[in-house]
Amino acid sequence: MSHYEPLKIEEKWQAIWEKEKPFAAKDDDKRPKKFVAEMFPYPSGAGLHVGHVRNFSIVDCVARFYAQNDFNVLRPFGYDTFGLPAENYAIKTGTAPQDVTLVNIENFRKQAKRLGYAIDWSREINTSDPKYYKWTQWCFLQLFKKGLAYQAESYQWWCPVDQTVLANEQVENGHCWRCGCEVEKKKMKQWFFKITAYADELLDEIDSLDWPDKIKTMQKNWIGRSEGAEVKFKIKDSKEEITVFTTRPDTLYGATFMVLAPEHPMISKIMTEDVRKKVKQYCDDAIKKSEIERQENKEKTGVFTGAYAINPLTKKEIPIWVSDYVLMGYGTGAIMAVPAHDERDFAFAEKFDLPIVKVIEKPEDSDDDSKCYHDEGTLVNSESFNGMNSAEAREKIVEWLEKEKIGQKKVTYRMRDWLISRQRYWGCPIPIAYDKNGNPHAIPEDQLPVMLPKVDDYKPDKSGRSALAKCEDFLKVTIDGEEMTRETDTLDGYACSSWYLWRYTDPHNDKEAWGKDKVNYWAPTDVYVGADHAVAHLLYVRFWCKFFADEGYLNFREPVKKLLYNGYINAPDGKKMSKSKGNVIDPLDVINQGYGADTLRTYELFIGPYDQKANWNTSAIGGVYRFLNRCWSLAFETKYNKEDKNKVIRNRTIKKVTDYMYSNGYNTAVAAMMEFVNELYKEGANKEDVDVLARMLKPFAPHLACEMLEKLGAKDDLWPSYDESALFAEEVEVVVQVNGKLRARVNVPAEDAEDKEKLEAAAKSDEKIKQILSDHSEIKTIVIPRTHLVNIVVKQ
RNA sequence: GCCCAAGUGGCGGAAUUGGUAUACGCGGCGGACUUAAAAUCCGCUUCCCUUACCGGAUUAUGAGUUCGAGUCUCAUCUUGGGCACCA
Numbered sequence: 001m002s003h004y005e006p007l008k009i010e011e012k013w014q015a016i017w018e019k020e021k022p023f024a025a026k027d028d029d030k031r032p033k034k035f036v037a038e039m040f041p042y043p044s045g046a047g048l049h050v051g052h053v054r055n056f057s058i059v060d061c062v063a064r065f066y067a068q069n070d071f072n073v074l075r076p077f078g079y080d081t082f083g084l085p086a087e088n089y090a091i092k093t094g095t096a097p098q099d100v101t102l103v104n105i106e107n108f109r110k111q112a113k114r115l116g117y118a119i120d121w122s123r124e125i126n127t128s129d130p131k132y133y134k135w136t137q138w139c140f141l142q143l144f145k146k147g148l149a150y151q152a153e154s155y156q157w158w159c160p161v162d163q164t165v166l167a168n169e170q171v172e173n174g175h176c177w178r179c180g181c182e183v184e185k186k187k188m189k190q191w192f193f194k195i196t197a198y199a200d201e202l203l204d205e206i207d208s209l210d211w212p213d214k215i216k217t218m219q220k221n222w223i224g225r226s227e228g229a230e231v232k233f234k235i236k237d238s239k240e241e242i243t244v245f246t247t248r249p250d251t252l253y254g255a256t257f258m259v260l261a262p263e264h265p266m267i268s269k270i271m272t273e274d275v276r277k278k279v280k281q282y283c284d285d286a287i288k289k290s291e292i293e294r295q296e297n298k299e300k301t302g303v304f305t306g307a308y309a310i311n312p313l314t315k316k317e318i319p320i321w322v323s324d325y326v327l328m329g330y331g332t333g334a335i336m337a338v339p340a341h342d343e344r345d346f347a348f349a350e351k352f353d354l355p356i357v358k359v360i361e362k363p364e365d366s367d368d369d370s371k372c373y374h375d376e377g378t379l380v381n382s383e384s385f386n387g388m389n390s391a392e393a394r395e396k397i398v399e400w401l402e403k404e405k406i407g408q409k410k411v412t413y414r415m416r417d418w419l420i421s422r423q424r425y426w427g428c429p430i431p432i433a434y435d436k437n438g439n440p441h442a443i444p445e446d447q448l449p450v451m452l453p454k455v456d457d458y459k460p461d462k463s464g465r466s467a468l469a470k471c472e473d474f475l476k477v478t479i480d481g482e483e484m485t486r487e488t489d490t491l492d493g494y495a496c497s498s499w500y501l502w503r504y505t506d507p508h509n510d511k512e513a514w515g516k517d518k519v520n521y522w523a524p525t526d527v528y529v530g531a532d533h534a535v536a537h538l539l540y541v542r543f544w545c546k547f548f549a550d551e552g553y554l555n556f557r558e559p560v561k562k563l564l565y566n567g568y569i570n571a572p573d574g575k576k577m578s579k580s581k582g583n584v585i586d587p588l589d590v591i592n593q594g595y596g597a598d599t600l601r602t603y604e605l606f607i608g609p610y611d612q613k614a615n616w617n618t619s620a621i622g623g624v625y626r627f628l629n630r631c632w633s634l635a636f637e638t639k640y641n642k643e644d645k646n647k648v649i650r651n652r653t654i655k656k657v658t659d660y661m662y663s664n665g666y667n668t669a670v671a672a673m674m675e676f677v678n679e680l681y682k683e684g685a686n687k688e689d690v691d692v693l694a695r696m697l698k699p700f701a702p703h704l705a706c707e708m709l710e711k712l713g714a715k716d717d718l719w720p721s722y723d724e725s726a727l728f729a730e731e732v733e734v735v736v737q738v739n740g741k742l743r744a745r746v747n748v749p750a751e752d753a754e755d756k757e758k759l760e761a762a763a764k765s766d767e768k769i770k771q772i773l774s775d776h777s778e779i780k781t782i783v784i785p786r787t788h789l790v791n792i793v794v795k796q
Numbered sequence: 797g798c799c800c801a802a803g804u805g806g807c808g809g810a811a812u813u814g815g816u817a818u819a820c821g822c823g824g825c826g827g828a829c830u831u832a833a834a835a836u837c838c839g840c841u842u843c844c845c846u847u848a849c850c851g852g853a854u855u856a857u858g859a860g861u862u863c864g865a866g867u868c869u870c871a872u873c874u875u876g877g878g879c880a881c882c883a
Contacts, residue, residue, distance in 0.1 A: 003835085214877075217800070221879055228883080246883060259883090298881070325881045335883050344881050414882055534878095606821075608808060613876095617808065623821045629836090659812085668810065671820035678820090681837090735816045740864040742816060783863045789815050793863045 004632035006596025010703040014116060023118040027518055029072035035522045036063045037501060039530035039537065040078040040125075043104040044085060046579065048111040050569050050616065051531065053587045054604040058566055058666070059529045060117045061605060064699040065661050067118065068719040074522050075118055076504040078125035079105050082493045084162055084178060087426035090458045097426045098454065101128055111588060115597045116702050123507045127428070127496035132503065134449035135513035136496050137431040139544070141442050142551060144432075148194040149420075151440060155263060155287070155328070156419060158186035163460045164423045165190060167492060168416050169222075169536035185287065188464070191430060191489065192417040195543045199223055199413045201557075202542055211563040212611065215534045222535045224414025229398050231336065231407040233258060233309040235270055236317055242266055242309060245331030245412055248338065249401070250393040253382040254359035255336035258309045258320045259302065259348070262286035263328035270320065272306030279303050279322060286324040294324050300348045311336075312406050313383070313397075323348060331412050339372065346372040357381060360390065418540065420492045425458045425467040427490025433477045434485050441479055443486075450486070466490060497537055498544040501525050501559060513553075520555045528560040531568055538563070564664060567613035569604070574615050585616050598701035599625045605666040605700060624670075628701055630677050631693060634685050635708040641686040648729045649679050650689055654722035657696050670700060687712060692720045728753075736763040737791040744768045756784045763790040 017023070038059045041052055063075035079101075086097040086104075105126060112119065125132055143149040157166040159176040165188060170177045195202075203223045206216045228247035235242060244258065260267055262283040271279045282303040286294065302323030311318050325344055326335050339349035339356040349356050359381045362373040376390035385393045401407030421430065429450040431443040443450055453474045458467050468474055468488040475485050499513065505522040506514040524545075530538075538560075545559040570576055571583035578584065590600050603624040607614040653676040660669035673696055680689055691712050698705035698717055709717060732753045736744040744766045752758040760782055763769055773779070773794070783791040 214801080218878060221799090224879095224882065226882075244883085248883080294881090300881085323881095325883095327882065330882045337883085342883065344883075347881090412882080606808095612809095614808075617822065620808070620822045626836090627821085633836095667808095668820080671810070674820055733816085737816085737864075740815095740862095745816075781863065783815095785815060785864090787815055789864090791815080791863055 004629045004704075006598055006628070006704070007591075007594065009707045010114075010116060010597050013703045013706050014113060017116070018113070021122070023073075023075065023120050024122055025074040025076075025120045025522075026072060027521065031070060031072040033074065033522060034063070034066040034071045034526045035074045035501075035505075035524075036066070036527040037076060037504065037525055037529070039528070039533065040080050040497070040500060041108065042083060042085070043079045043081060043101065043108040045089070045100070045104055046584075047107050048115075048587050049577070050585050050587050050590075050604065051577075053115065053600060054569055054607075054610075055529055055531060055566055056112065056115065056117055057601045057604050058564060058610055058664075059527070060601070060702075061661075061666055061699040062527050062529070062564075064118050064702065065719065068695065068698060068717055070718065073118075074123075074504065075120060076123040076125075076507075077112065077117075077119045077121070078123075078500060078504065079108065079127070080493065080497055080500075081105070081126055081128040082427045082490075082496055084424065084426070087424060087458055090426070094456075096454060097458070098128070101126070114588065114591060115601060118702070123504055125500060125503055125507050127493070127500065128426075128452075130449045130451055131510065133428040133452075133496065135503065136428045136491065136499070137443070137448050137450060138445060138513055139499055139548075140491065140495065141431055141445060141448075143193055143547065144442055146547075146551075148197060148547065149191060150194065151189055151191055152417075153187065153189040155185045155187050156190055157183045158188075158464075159183050162424070163464070165419060165421060167419045167494070167536070169418070169494075169539070186464070190419055191421040191432075191487075192419055193495075193543070195418045195540070196413055196415060198543050198546050199225065199415055200411075201546055202539065205542075205558060209558065209563070210561055212565045215538065215563065215565060218534045219539055222415055222539065225411060226414075227409070227411050229394075229401065229407050230332065230410040231312065231401060233312065233336070235320075236308040236310060238270060238307070240266060240269055242270075242320070242334050243332045244334045244336045245410060246336055248341070248390075248394075249397045249407070250376075250379060250385075250388075250390045251338040251341050251359055252311070252313050252336065252397055253379075253385070254338040254340045254357045255311050255318065256316075256339060256349070256355045256357055257318045257337045259323050259326045259335050259337050259345075260305075260320065261326040261328035261333040262322055262324055264322070264326075264333045266334075267305060267322055270305055270307040275304065275306045279305055282322060289324070300325060300344070300351050302348065302352065304352075312401070312404070319354070321348075321352070329416055330414065341372055341374050343372055343374060418492075418494075418543075420495055421489035422492055423460050423464050423466050423489055425452075425455065425460070425490065427493060428452070428496055429468070430487045430489055430491055432487040433479055434487070435482060440487070441484060443477070444479065452490075494537055494540050498540045499548075501528075501541070502548075502554070516553065516555075519553075523554070524556045524558060525560050527562045527564060529564045529566060531566045534565075564610065566610050567608075569607070570613060570615050572616050572618060577616075585618075590621070595621060595625050596703070598704045599628055602628065602670060602700040606670040608667055610664055610666055627670075627674050627677065628704055630681065631697060631701075631708070632704060634677065634680055634693065635690050635711050638685060640690070641684040644686055644688065645683045646680060646685065646689050647726050649676060650692055651722040651726040654692060654696070654720050655727065658719070658722070661699070666700075669696075673697065695720045732788050734759055734762060734788045734790060736766060736769055737789065738769070738772055739793055740791060743772060753788055759784055759788075759790055763792065 036059055038055050063073050067073045081101045086100055089100060090097045140149055157171050159166055161179045161181045171183055174182060176183055203225055206219055226247050229249045230243050230245055232241045232243050302321045305320045305322060307320045308317040309320050337345035339345040340358045341360055359379060360377040361380050363377050379385050379388050379393050398409055429452055431450045432440045434440055453471050455467050455471055460466050461469060466488050477484050477486050502514045502519045502523055506518040509515055541559050546557050548554045549557045587600055591597050603621045606624055653672055656672040657669045694705045694708035728750050730750055731747045732750050734746050734748055746762045746766050748762050778795040780793045780795055
């Protein structure tokens with residue numbers, strides 16, 4: 001060979017890895033373990049994207065680095081295959097999603113192998129494989145048995161294009177996360193997972209996670225805990241009561257009216273005959289409106305029900321209104337309005353001319369100049385509570401409410417339960433059947449999996465049911481001798497991905513979802529890498545982890561120790577790559593152009609900090625190729641030095657690169673190796689220089705590194721260690737400043753570097769410094785910090 | 797509107813606890829090799845003044861703390877992200 005030929009080298013090593021399977025994880029190893037994984041991909045027909053390559057290459061870098069540091073490493077791979085793209089493709093072309101999926105997986109696997117990832121291929125999983133989804137159904141049944149999977153009828157997000165309901169987490173600013181269309185509200189009976197049962201723990205444990213703050217904040221906001229009180233209000237001339245939620249019980253004396261959400265069930269019971277038509281019209285209109293429309297129009301609208309509630313403290317009658325600024329899904333769907341101290345209530349009161357009573361005195365030092373003061377202060381107009389501050393009054397008023405049995409402390413969450421039914425074919429069937437009375441029954445575990453039948457027509461029908469509703473054979477089932485009808489909805493794909501990390505630890509188990517010994521050995525996942533799903537998947541997987549820990553199937557309560565959230569790769573112009581814009585870079589094209597996988601992988605790690613977005617730069621990849629070419633030349637073309645000229649820089653480089661690997665500074669790790677190689681080009685390299693280089697290169701460019709190590713006759717690939725004593729040269733450069741400005745550099749022997757007197761003498765003896773000092777009469781002080789720096793401060 | 801993060805050359809970006817700002821790469825310029833080109837190798841490349849030396853300025857802007865500030869404090873501007881009628 002006369003020059004670096006990446007494609008040849010890569011083919012050679014990939015064949016060796018295929019045969020020898022060096023990345024197979026051992027379940028019975030005594031060494032400490034590391035479990036690293038990416039968020040498994042959806043295998044689209046388009047194949048791997050450069051975004052996948054960045055994501056997988058980070059995982060590979062972590063996994064190989066740990067392996068080289070003698071950890072027992074599990075680095076699996078899998079495919080998240082249920083979902084709409086395959087189904088929509090099936091509707092368009094008539095091809096079964098089962099078949100398309102297998103073709104796409106095959107393609108993904110082939111491409112991932114071309115990138116040389118250190119994957120344990122014996123553990124591949126596919127969520128649409130009945131051997132896998134059997135256990136997804138089992139998971140559902142465990143939740144069902146404990147009452148954490150339940151049915152409820154209410155208004156749900158409905159995507160009119162995809163013809164299915166969506167979870168709150170899948171609605172972004174009123175738009176469907178997948179197709180981008182405006183979502184609608186539809187009243188339906190649906191299945192939910194009771195994630196709110198774990199709201200407190202999900203919130204409280206966020207702080208202990210080694211996750212990016214960005215994600216932690218998003219999850220905290222999403223859960224949105226607020227502490228307050230529920231208060232029952234009697235309705236005038238009626239036996240009915242309405243409960244409101246408030247975080248400000250201290251303002252109860254200022255509650256001058258009440259507002260209900262248009263969906264509130266009490267409206268029809270309390271409204272008076274004269275306004276019945278008007279109220280009904282308002283509610284119907286509001287419910288029909290999209291959430292976008294409801295939010296766009298901040299101008300308050302509303303209608304009076306004709307009914308009055310009694311303020312439990314003032315005993316005054318307060319009018320009950322309906323307005324769409326009150327949301328049915330939060331709190332109780334009813335509020336006590338305190339216009340003097342809440343901006344929304346204030347706007348409503350002004351518009352409809354409702355009374356405003358001040359009950360909190362604004363402190364004198366407050367710079368709040370809005371018309372209604374919404375912070376805390378001293379109570380006024382509140383009878384026996386006057387003079388108390390807000391915090392104290394809150395306690396006392398809630399105490400009084402509890403004594404009178406008309407209220408209590410209450411914690412409310414912004415997060416709602418997780419809606420998991422989907423009216424689509426290509427998903428995991430929900431293992432439920434209904435008896436004649438419509439009561440749900442679990443499919444017995446010994447009848448799992450409930451197989452997803454092959455059908456000819458994948459379209460959901462107009463009634464809002466999946467294609468399974470047309471499948472007679474599928475529908476009929478007998479449980480305990482009773483004929484029942486199967487559920488035709490399928491599970492949200494996020495259910496399938498809520499437990500896959502544990503399946504990786506025991507992927508072929510046909511007796512249980514995972515073996516306890518294996519899962520507790522490998523999991524929790526030490527490093528998890530992804531670029532998406534901040535509040536959906538990453539919240540759901542935490543929820544299931546806590547549930548299965550409570551059930552005794554796991555001995556840990558958080559599934560992911562360290563989360564790396566990598567940035568996207570955009571087109572050179574900074575825009576998102578997309579087929580329609582024609583700006584997609586195909587990683588296989590880059591490899592086949594002659595750059596090879598090693599260059600592509602190293603480039604994507606060098607392009608910038610892993611957690612920032614980056615724009616593809618077609619010419620910058622050439623620089624990385626040149627670097628690897630130089631590494632190759634050092635090993636194969638250069639005559640090695642006999643003496644050890646590069647001891648200091650070699651040891652410094654090992655230290656730098658090792659530190660960067662631990663702090664995920666992959667771009668700077670590559671830069672440090674480049675610097676080292678440039679130096680070796682100047683000075684010539686000895687065998688040890690090249691050996692160290694190859695070992696450090698391995699997580700980035702494994703094929704080339706193996707080729708180099710083979711040439712050197714290395715016995716192992718262990719990560720190199722450095723010699724503390726070899727980090728400093730015989731002479732050190734000392735920077736001399738005058739009044740903080742760099743004026744000279746002087747060299748002193750290394751042993752003098754800590755000696756302040758010698759440093760000062762060396763600095764003063766420099767010709768240029770002498771010159772400057774002769775122009776100034778007086779030296780005020782000389783500062784010599786620990787570093788190699790002398791700062792002479794003179795009188796100006 | 798509220799909360800958070802970040803602003804460094806022509807570009808992507810480096811810079812341990814406050815201690816040589818601009819590492820590394822791209823792009824650009826010059827040179828070697830070559831009949832020529834590609835590839836490869838070597839050198840220069842923050843800005844201003846200068847043939848060069850010397851010098852001066854510079855980490856969004858303005859102030860402050862310090863012997864010394866990209867890094868700390870305050871204010872302003874800009875960008876990105878999150879939340880947003882959540883009572």
